[in-house]
Amino acid sequence: MSHPEFTRRGFLHSSGLAMAGTAAMTMGLPGLARASGAMITPQRKALVFIMLDGGNDSYNMLVPTDRTHHKQYSRTRGNLAIARRELLGLDGPDDAAGRSxxxxxxxxxVQxxxxxKKLAFVANVGPLVERLRKEQFYDGSAQLPLGLLSHADQFKHWQTSRPDVRENQGWFGHFADQLQPSLSAHEIPMNISLAGHNIQQNGAHNLPYSIxxxxSVGLYVKEEKSQLNEVLLDSFTKLMNEDYAGDPFMETYLxxxxxxxxxxxxxxxxxxxxxxxxxxxxxxxxxxxxMVARTIKAADRLGLQQQTFFLRYIGWDHHDELLNNQGYMLSVLSRALGEFQHSLEEMExxxxxxxxxxxxxxxxxxxxxxxxxxxWxxxxxxxxxPVQGGRVFGEYPSLxxxxxxxxxxxxxxxxxxxxTDQLYADLSLWFGVQDSALNxxxxxxxxxxxxxxxGRLGLFA
Incomplete structure (x- = not known):
């Protein structure tokens, strides 16, 4: 079996041992794997998905401030309601129901x-198999997402947007299947994860690259000269360049x-x-x-045009102490978003x-x-x-x-x-997916x- 020649220098200036890269998968994504024709137009774009893991109480994140609707909000939320005077006002326009x-x-x-106009909200969004009224919910005449209200299932549905099945491949993964049908040992996948393995970036033939x-992380030996380091470097070099053609396990591992x-x-x-x-x-x-900002800036050096990133911010399952815990976590999220957008703007x-x-x-x-x-x-x-910011898209519901x-x-x-189909369709079109490929x-x-x-939300002009 041929493989790259590894040298002593290749092990220096590195850090840790990575489980990374792309592997061939034997199962295809039903209905998606090989549509005819090019589905995605290559262009310099990146999508960054931050999963707020656990279930964010988002009706205390985005709150109506006009007197009529805030009064309804306060009556419903009870001891969890936030006073109008404590909310950070958002510039108009008001929505169709007259809510600010x-x-x-x-x-x-975030304010x-x-x-x-660099940020927008999409209101009352979630996984749906089909549109339904609450009478249909009660009488069972409409199809509901599998495992509704379950962390494991809904977490998965947000990554696949296929809530009628329990699927282990996501739409970011399908992007990689189309744009990177085969990768050499030296090519970096377009799907990069800062949360390890995930469903969203799984494809029929591609897995995310974890950093x-x-x-990134790799084999590391300290650069200081010593007898021990010399022995380690020699051992690594020999191990990586050894021919184990008669030992399938060792050859696969190496x-x-x-x-x-x-x-x-x-x-x-x-x-x-x-x-x-x-x-x-x-x-x-x-x-x-x-790190995401640095990686996007390095896209040309990496030989990439489109990139996707997956991040997880864990801890949003606030069955107790909602006001204190969510307040802290929203501050972390808000600060991180502000810093990231500022950095992207500085790098142009x-x-x-x-x-x-x-x-x-x-x-x-x-x-x-x-x-x-x-x-839900x-x-x-x-x-x-690129977003038409300063707006609340979708239909903010009655509270x-x-x-x-x-x-x-x-x-x-x-x-x-x-x-989520509607949200992801808008994002996919911006990313370069052909309209004919959305279904x-x-x-x-x-x-x-x-x-x-x-069915379009109109997130982009």
């Missing part, structure tokens, strides 16, 4: 981005290790010397986004990057005492210079309960008025395109 909006006080950076906030090391050296060299301008705070999320690459958030589900509008329980529809963020809310199926669990990419999308604008 404000943000949780912990999000001044500034929204008012600068850390410090960058093949993966060689591939990971080769990719690490390419990634390390491509990002070396690239700085992300501006100050990034010390949170894991901020430091990860700092902000016109080719869109960042968006998702979360397992929204939460109940009603309090369980000191927190909220699992819900919620509000999410889309950020970037009443029972008969006062057509979306409430109990305790303020809201049926989404916008599907292949998202098989349920046609069920949400019966409106005057064809």
């Amino acid at each position: 909006f404000g943000l949780h006080a912990s999000m001044p950076e 500034k981005l929204y008012n600068r 850390k906030s410090e960058g 093949g993966l290790t060689r591939d990971a090391q080769a990719k690490h050296e390419v990634f390390r060299d491509a990002t070396k010397g690239i700085k992300a301008p501006g100050r990034f705070s010390g949170s894991d999320l901020s430091q990860q986004l700092r 690459i902000d016109d080719r990057v869109v960042t968006f958030t998702g979360s397992d589900f929204g939460r109940t509008l009603t309090s369980n005492g000191n927190g909220t329980d699992h819900g 529809g919620g509000n999410t963020i889309v950020m970037g210079t 009443g309960l029972g008969n006062d809310n057509l979306q409430d199926v109990g305790d303020g669990v809201l049926i989404p008025t916008t599907s 292949t990419l998202f098989p349920n999308l046609h069920r949400f395109t019966d409106t005057a604008n064809g």
Whole structure:
């Protein structure tokens, strides 16, 4: 078996041992794997997905501030309601129902981005198999997402947008299958994860490339001269260049290790010397986004045009102590988004990057005492210079309960008025996906395109 020749120099200036790279997968993605013709137009763009893992209570993130609707919000939320005077005001226009909006006080950076028209919200979005009314929810006449209200299932559905099946391949993965049908040992995948293995970036033939906030990782031996280091370097060189053709296990193991090391050296060299301008705070999320900014800037060196990134910010399952815990986490998110967008603008690459958030589900509008329980529809963020910012897209729902809310199926669990298919269709079109390929990419999308604008949200001009 042929493999790259590894030298002593190749092991220096590296850090740790990576499980990375791309592997062939034997199972294809039903309905997606090989559509005819080019589905994606290559262009210099990047999508950055931040998963708010656990279920963000997004109706305390984006809150109506006009007196009528805030009064309804306060009555429903009870002890979890945020006073009007504490909310950060957002510039208009008001929505179709005459509601003005404000943000949780912990999000001044997001407020500034929204008012600068660099950020928008999509209201009451979630996984849907088909449109439904709450009477259909009660009588079982409409198909619901599998495992509704389940962390594991909804977390997966947000990554695949195929809630009628339990699928382990995502739409970012399909991008890679189309744009990178085969990779050499030295090529970096377009799908880069700062959260390890994930479903969203799994393809039929591709897996994400995992990095850390410090960058890629590979085999490391200290550069200081010593007898021990000399022995280690010689051992590594011999091991990596040995021919184990008669031992399938060793050859497979070393093949993966060689591939990971080769990719690490390419990634390390491509990002070396690239700085992300501006100050990034010390949170894991901020430091990860700092690395994302550097990697996008290094796209040409990496031989990439399109890139996707997957990040996880864990800990949003606030059944208790919602007000304190969510306030802190929203401040971390807001600060990280502000720092990231500022850095992209300083590097003059902000016109080719869109960042968006998702979360397992929204939460109940009603309090369980000191927190909220699992819900369904919620509000999410889309950020970037290409976005038509300063707007709330979709239909922000009534925050009443029972008969006062057509979306409430109990305790303020809201049926989404916008599907993840619609959100992802807008993002995919911006990324370069052909309109004719959307129904292949998202098989349920046609069920949400019966409106005057064809189901499009209009996130991009």
